[in-house]
Amino acid sequence: MKCITQRLRAIDDNEKALKRQSILDAAARIFAKDLNNLPSVISIAKASGLAKGTVYLYFKTKEEIFLALLSEQYETLLLEILSLLDSEIENKHIIPELITILTRFMALKGSFMPLASMANTVIEKNVERDVVAQFKLMLVKYLKAVGASLHQRFPHLSTEKGIQLLLHTNALIIGLWQMQSWPENLKELMCQPELKIVSPEFFPEMVCALNYLWRGSLLNHEQS
Amino acid sequence: MKCITQRLRAIDDNEKALKRQSILDAAARIFAKDLNNLPSVISIAKASGLAKGTVYLYFKTKEEIFLALLSEQYETLLLEILSLLDSEIENKHIIPELITILTRFMALKGSFMPLASMANTVIEKNVERDVVAQFKLMLVKYLKAVGASLHQRFPHLSTEKGIQLLLHTNALIIGLWQMQSWPENLKELMCQPELKIVSPEFFPEMVCALNYLWRGSLLNHEQS
Amino acid sequence: MKCITQRLRAIDDNEKALKRQSILDAAARIFAKDLNNLPSVISIAKASGLAKGTVYLYFKTKEEIFLALLSEQYETLLLEILSLLDSEIENKHIIPELITILTRFMALKGSFMPLASMANTVIEKNVERDVVAQFKLMLVKYLKAVGASLHQRFPHLSTEKGIQLLLHTNALIIGLWQMQSWPENLKELMCQPELKIVSPEFFPEMVCALNYLWRGSLLNHEQS
Amino acid sequence: MKCITQRLRAIDDNEKALKRQSILDAAARIFAKDLNNLPSVISIAKASGLAKGTVYLYFKTKEEIFLALLSEQYETLLLEILSLLDSEIENKHIIPELITILTRFMALKGSFMPLASMANTVIEKNVERDVVAQFKLMLVKYLKAVGASLHQRFPHLSTEKGIQLLLHTNALIIGLWQMQSWPENLKELMCQPELKIVSPEFFPEMVCALNYLWRGSLLNHEQS
DNA sequence: CATGAATGAGATTTCATTCAT
DNA sequence: TATGAATGAAATCTCATTCAT
Structure with missing residues (x-):
C-alpha cells in the first residue's frame, strides 16, 4: 500500500512540476504577444487550460x-x-x-x-x-x-x-x-x-x- | 505683488500652472511615503485638497x-x-x-x-x-x-x-x-x-x- | 436720467429674452441630432455661444x-x-x-x-x-x-x-x-x-x- | 430538497438564476422607495448583500x-x-x-x-x-x-x-x-x-x- | 451678468486575489 | 486539488451643478 501511495505521490509531484511548467510556458507565450504588460492571470489560466484558481495553487501571485x-x-x-x-x-x-x-x-x-x-x-x-x-x-x-x-x-x-x-x-x-x-x-x-x-x-x-x-x-x- | 495664498480658482494660465504644480507637489509628497507604488489618484487629490475630478482636469492619467x-x-x-x-x-x-x-x-x-x-x-x-x-x-x-x-x-x-x-x-x-x-x-x-x-x-x-x-x-x- | 435707465433696462430685458431664446434654439438644434438623449449642457452652451454658467443664469436645470x-x-x-x-x-x-x-x-x-x-x-x-x-x-x-x-x-x-x-x-x-x-x-x-x-x-x-x-x-x- | 438558505456561491445555472433573481428583487425593493429614479448600482449591490463587482457579473449595465x-x-x-x-x-x-x-x-x-x-x-x-x-x-x-x-x-x-x-x-x-x-x-x-x-x-x-x-x-x- | 474652474456622484471596467464548493 | 464565483480597490469618464472671480 505504502509503496503504491508513494508512487502515486511521486507521480503527483511529477505532474505538479509539469503543471507548474505548463503555466510558465503559457505565461511566456502570452507575454510574448505584448511585452509591455504582464498578462492577466485569467489569460494565463486559459492558455494553460486551467482555471484561474488553479494557477494560484502553483504561484502565490501573478x-x-x-x-x-x-x-x-x-x-x-x-x-x-x-x-x-x-x-x-x-x-x-x-x-x-x-x-x-x-x-x-x-x-x-x-x-x-x-x-x-x-x-x-x-x-x-x-x-x-x-x-x-x-x-x-x-x-x-x-x-x-x-x-x-x-x-x-x-x-x-x-x-x-x-x-x-x-x-x-x-x-x-x-x-x-x-x-x-x-x-x-x-x-x-x-x-x-x-x-x-x-x-x-x-x-x-x-x-x-x-x-x-x-x-x-x-x-x-x-x-x- | 503675487498672492501667497492661492486662489480657489485658477483663472489664468499662470494660476493654472500653479495649481498643476500643487498637484505635482502633493503627488511627490505621497509618493515619497512609498516609493514602490504610484499612489492612487484619490489619495493625490485629497493630499492636494482637491476633488478627484479636478485632478483629472489637469492630468489625463495618473x-x-x-x-x-x-x-x-x-x-x-x-x-x-x-x-x-x-x-x-x-x-x-x-x-x-x-x-x-x-x-x-x-x-x-x-x-x-x-x-x-x-x-x-x-x-x-x-x-x-x-x-x-x-x-x-x-x-x-x-x-x-x-x-x-x-x-x-x-x-x-x-x-x-x-x-x-x-x-x-x-x-x-x-x-x-x-x-x-x-x-x-x-x-x-x-x-x-x-x-x-x-x-x-x-x-x-x-x-x-x-x-x-x-x-x-x-x-x-x-x-x- | 431715469428715462434712459428705463430704456436700458427695457433693452436688457429684451436682450435677456433673446438670449433665453437663443439657448432654446441651440438646445433644439442639438437635440435634433440625437433624439434619444438630452444633450449635455456644455454642448448647448457652446452651440449658443455662451459659457456653461451663463446657461444656468437662464435655466435652473438642464x-x-x-x-x-x-x-x-x-x-x-x-x-x-x-x-x-x-x-x-x-x-x-x-x-x-x-x-x-x-x-x-x-x-x-x-x-x-x-x-x-x-x-x-x-x-x-x-x-x-x-x-x-x-x-x-x-x-x-x-x-x-x-x-x-x-x-x-x-x-x-x-x-x-x-x-x-x-x-x-x-x-x-x-x-x-x-x-x-x-x-x-x-x-x-x-x-x-x-x-x-x-x-x-x-x-x-x-x-x-x-x-x-x-x-x-x-x-x-x-x-x- | 432545495436549500432555503442560498449558497454563497452560485455554482450551477440554477443557483445563478437564483442569485440573479435576488439582485432583481433587491433592485425592485429599492426602486420601490423612489419610483422616479433608477437606484444606483452600489445601492442595489448593498441591498442584495453583494459587492458591486458581483452585480456587474450578472448584468452589463444598471x-x-x-x-x-x-x-x-x-x-x-x-x-x-x-x-x-x-x-x-x-x-x-x-x-x-x-x-x-x-x-x-x-x-x-x-x-x-x-x-x-x-x-x-x-x-x-x-x-x-x-x-x-x-x-x-x-x-x-x-x-x-x-x-x-x-x-x-x-x-x-x-x-x-x-x-x-x-x-x-x-x-x-x-x-x-x-x-x-x-x-x-x-x-x-x-x-x-x-x-x-x-x-x-x-x-x-x-x-x-x-x-x-x-x-x-x-x-x-x-x-x- | 458672464465665465469656466471645481466639485463630486455615479457608471463602468479591469483584475488580482480569495474562498466556498 | 480544482474550480470559478465573489470581492473590492482603483482607474477612468461623464456631466450636472455650483460658485469664486
Whole structure:
C-alpha cells in the first residue's frame, strides 16, 4: 500500500512540476504577444487550460510566475556564460563570444529584457520575501561561479571585481534597454530623427558599451 | 505683488500652472511615503485638497502626473549639469563635481531614481503619445546642450559622443539602482551577507562606475 | 436720467429674452441630432455661444430648458387645434383636419414626440415645482379652451368630456410613440419581420387610433 | 430538497438564476422607495448583500437590471391575461375581468407602470442590442398567443387586430400613466383643483378608457 | 451678468486575489 | 486539488451643478 501511495505521490509531484511548467510556458507565450504588460492571470489560466484558481495553487501571485520565468532565463544565460569561460576558447576571443551569447540569447528569448527591466519595479515588489530571496540566491551562486571562472582566466581580476563587472554589465544592459524600449503606442514617434538621438538602437549600443566595459576590465588590467 | 495664498480658482494660465504644480507637489509628497507604488489618484487629490475630478482636469492619467514630476526633475538635474559645465571650473574637477551634483540631487529628490526606473515599464505605457513625446523632446534639448558644452570643454569628444556618454550614464545609474533597490518587504533580506554581493550599496557603486565611465571618455580620449 | 435707465433696462430685458431664446434654439438644434438623449449642457452652451454658467443664469436645470421647449411646442400645437375648431370648417371634416395638423406638426417638429415622451420620466422630475406648475397651467388653459370649442361644435360633448378626449389623444399618441421609438443602436433590429408586429409604423397606427377614438367620441355621440 | 438558505456561491445555472433573481428583487425593493429614479448600482449591490463587482457579473449595465425586472413583470401580466382568455369565463365578463387583472397587477407591482414608462426613454437606450431584442421577442411571443386566444373567443377579431388591440391598450395605459404620474416634488401641486383636470386619477381614467377601447373592438365587432 | 474652474456622484471596467464548493 | 464565483480597490469618464472671480 505504502509503496503504491508513494508512487502515486511521486507521480503527483511529477505532474505538479509539469503543471507548474505548463503555466510558465503559457505565461511566456502570452507575454510574448505584448511585452509591455504582464498578462492577466485569467489569460494565463486559459492558455494553460486551467482555471484561474488553479494557477494560484502553483504561484502565490501573478508576479511570482514571471519571476520564475525570469529566474529560469537568468539561469540559462549564466550557465551559457559559464560554459564559455570554462571552454578552451582563447582569452582574446572571450569578449566577442560573450557578446554573441548575449545577443543570441536576447534574440531567442524576446521576453528576457522586458522581464529583467520589470524585475524590481513591477515584479519583485509583489512577490513573497522568501521567493525573491531564492531568486537572488540563485543569482549569487552563478555570479560567484562566473566570477571565479573569470579570475581563473584573468588572474589579475579578482573574483569580487569579476562579480562587479557582471553586475555592471547587467546594469548597463537593463539601463540601455529601458532607454530604448518604447511602448507600443509610441513606436511611430521613434522615427523622428530628432528623437533617434535619445533612443539609440539597442543592440549596436549594447555591443559598443559592453566592448568598452569589458575591455576596460579585462584587457587594460591585463596590460598592467 | 503675487498672492501667497492661492486662489480657489485658477483663472489664468499662470494660476493654472500653479495649481498643476500643487498637484505635482502633493503627488511627490505621497509618493515619497512609498516609493514602490504610484499612489492612487484619490489619495493625490485629497493630499492636494482637491476633488478627484479636478485632478483629472489637469492630468489625463495618473501616470501623466508622475511623468510630469520626472520631467521636472530631469530638467532640474540637466540644468545643474549644464551650469557646471558652463562654469569656470577646471576640467580635472568636472568628474567629481558631476558626481557630487548627482549624489546631492538624488539625496534631495528621493523620488527621482524610483520614478526614472519606472519611466518606461510603468509610466510611459499609460501616457498619451504626445505627452511622452514632449518629455522626450525636452530630454533631447538638454542632452544636446550638455553634449555641446562637453565638446567645448573636451574638444576631442564630439557632441555625439558626449550625448552617448550621458545616455550611458543614465543607463548605468538606472540599471544599478534597479539592482540595488529592494521592495519594502525585502529590506531585511538584504542584510544577509550572502546577498550583499548582488546588491551592493547604490551610491558607492555609482561613484565607482561613473568615475570609470567618465574617465574613460574624457581623460583617455584627451591623451590620444 | 431715469428715462434712459428705463430704456436700458427695457433693452436688457429684451436682450435677456433673446438670449433665453437663443439657448432654446441651440438646445433644439442639438437635440435634433440625437433624439434619444438630452444633450449635455456644455454642448448647448457652446452651440449658443455662451459659457456653461451663463446657461444656468437662464435655466435652473438642464431639464428646464427642455420643458420650456416642450411647452412652446405644446402651445403652438394647441393653438393650431384651437384655430381649426374655431374656423368655418364643417364638423365632418374636423377629424381628418385634426389628424393633418398633428401629422404636419410632428413632421415639422421632430423633437416634439421625443420630448413629450420624456416629459415625466426624465424632464419634470428635475424641474422646480413652480416651473412645472406653470407648464401644467398653460396646458390647462388651452385644454379648457379647446374643450369649450369642441362643446360648441358638438354640443352633446360636454367640455369635460372634450378635455378628456384631448387627454386620451395625448396619452394614446405618447404611448404609441414610445412603443415604436427605438434607440439608435436597435434600428437595424426593427427590420426583423418578427418584430414588426410589436413595433408598428407610428404614423399609420396613430391615424388609425385617432380616427377610432375621435369618431367614437364625436360622431357616435352625435347620433345619440 | 432545495436549500432555503442560498449558497454563497452560485455554482450551477440554477443557483445563478437564483442569485440573479435576488439582485432583481433587491433592485425592485429599492426602486420601490423612489419610483422616479433608477437606484444606483452600489445601492442595489448593498441591498442584495453583494459587492458591486458581483452585480456587474450578472448584468452589463444598471438598465439591464431594470429591463429584466420589467420583462419579468410583462411576462407575468401577459400570462395572467392568457389564462383569463383560455379559461371557461364567459365572453361578456372578459372586459371587467381584464380590468381587474390589470388593476390588481399594478397595485401589486407598484414598479410596473414606472418601469414601463421608462422603457424606451431611459432603459432600452442603455441596454445591449441583443438583450433588448430578447425582451421584444418575448413580448412578441405572448402578444401572438394572446392575439390568437382573442381570435378564438371573438372570431370576428383577427389575430392581427387582437394584437393591435393589445398594443393600443399598452399605449393608452402608458400614456395615461405618464400624464398623471407626478414626480415626488410635485405631489402637493396636484391638489390644486385647477390642475386636477389635466391630471385625472389614473385608475378610474384607465378603467374608463379600457372599457371604451375594448368594447369598441370586441363587442361592436361582434354585432357586425 | 458672464465665465469656466471645481466639485463630486455615479457608471463602468479591469483584475488580482480569495474562498466556498 | 480544482474550480470559478465573489470581492473590492482603483482607474477612468461623464456631466450636472455650483460658485469664486
